Amino acid sequence: MSPNILEVCGLNKRFGGLWATRDLSFILEEGEQSAIIGPNGAGKSTFFNLLSGYHPVDSGKIIFNGRDITNQLPHHIARAGISRAFQVSNIFSKLTVLENIRSAVQSRMGRTFDLFSKADRIGREETERILSLCLLTSKRKIPAGELSQGDKKKLELALALAGKPKLLLLDEPTAGMSLEETRETMSLVDRLNQEFHLSILFTEHDMNVVFSHAYRITLLHRGEVIVTGRPEEVRRNEKVQRIYLGERPE
Ligand SMILES: Nc1ncnc2c1ncn2[C@@H]1O[C@H](COP(=O)(O)OP(=O)(O)OP(=O)(O)O)[C@@H](O)[C@H]1O
Numbered sequence: 567m568s569p570n571i572l573e574v575c576g577l578n579k580r581f582g583g584l585w586a587t588r589d590l591s592f593i594l595e596e597g598e599q600s601a602i603i604g605p606n607g608a609g610k611s612t613f614f615n616l617l618s619g620y621h622p623v624d625s626g627k628i629i630f631n632g633r634d635i636t637n638q639l640p641h642h643i644a645r646a647g648i649s650r651a652f653q654v655s656n657i658f659s660k661l662t663v664l665e666n667i668r669s670a671v672q673s674r675m676g677r678t679f680d681l682f683s684k685a686d687r688i689g690r691e692e693t694e695r696i697l698s699l700c701l702l703t704s705k706r707k708i709p710a711g712e713l714s715q716g717d718k719k720k721l722e723l724a725l726a727l728a729g730k731p732k733l734l735l736l737d738e739p740t741a742g743m744s745l746e747e748t749r750e751t752m753s754l755v756d757r758l759n760q761e762f763h764l765s766i767l768f769t770e771h772d773m774n775v776v777f778s779h780a781y782r783i784t785l786l787h788r789g790e791v792i793v794t795g796r797p798e799e800v801r802r803n804e805k806v807q808r809i810y811l812g813e814r815p816e
């Protein structure tokens with residue numbers, strides 16, 4: 567068995583009287599690609615916000631790569647190796663695709679580019695690698711604001727990769743995409759997992775995507791874990807079927 571890259575224990579988060587996550591415990595093995603599902607308001611995005619430090623937790627613990635990162639600041643968590651993709655706010659719409667990726671690589675390297683230094687050569691090579699991996703080489707000169715929805719998502723993924731993460735959090739990576747864009751994006755996600763051994767946790771409403779791209783699925787409902795298991799176990803689970811039919815589990 568692989569070591570765990572992420573161990574979450576008894577995570578609680580309340581907004582007023584509402585439990586967004588409740589006694590949420592969760593494990594992700596290193597190199598695993600896993601999905602969090604659940605109806606609207608189940609607590610999926612809140613879980614990601616807690617993992618990446620965007621919201622403080624009320625109680626509970628988050629251990630990442632053997633380190634307690636509970637309630638650390640977002641940029642500390644990003645530096646530790648958790649990147650979050652598909653936040654449109656990361657994109658500078660007036661900059662080109664290339665400039666966006668280059669500035670994300672630079673910001674990770676913590677310095678400005680100098681045309682002749684070795685670090686800059688490495689930075690440029692890395693920028694090119696990310697462009698090519700995310701199928702954006704031909705779009706490099708286009709201002710990000712002019713990209714199609716699908717290409718914007720690819721750029722968001724590219725920006726997350728520029729942080730050299732060990733764990734990628736993808737919140738609804740295919741939302742708003744056409745069938746073709748969905749296929750393309752998810753095959754890129756699979757490649758990052760299989761070829762580059764990135765651990766990946768994603769949320770998704772499209773059950774076809776979930777069942778064909780996750781090794782393990784965890785269902786959240788009202789902030790609580792209802793079931794976690796292999797796709798075939800989750801598909802058969804009665805509570806899962808009831809929740810998706812809109813009834814309340816026991
Ligand atoms: N910043 C916030 N302030 C107050 N309530 C919040 C906040 N963020 C989330 N909530 C509430 O917490 C609950 C969980 O929301 P969350 O966004 O995590 O759900 P979700 O599973 O991501 O839903 P969706 O599938 O619609 O994206 C909801 O009831 C939501 O209204």
Ligand SMILES: [Mg+2]
Pocket residue numbers: 610611612737
């Ligand atoms: Mg959400």
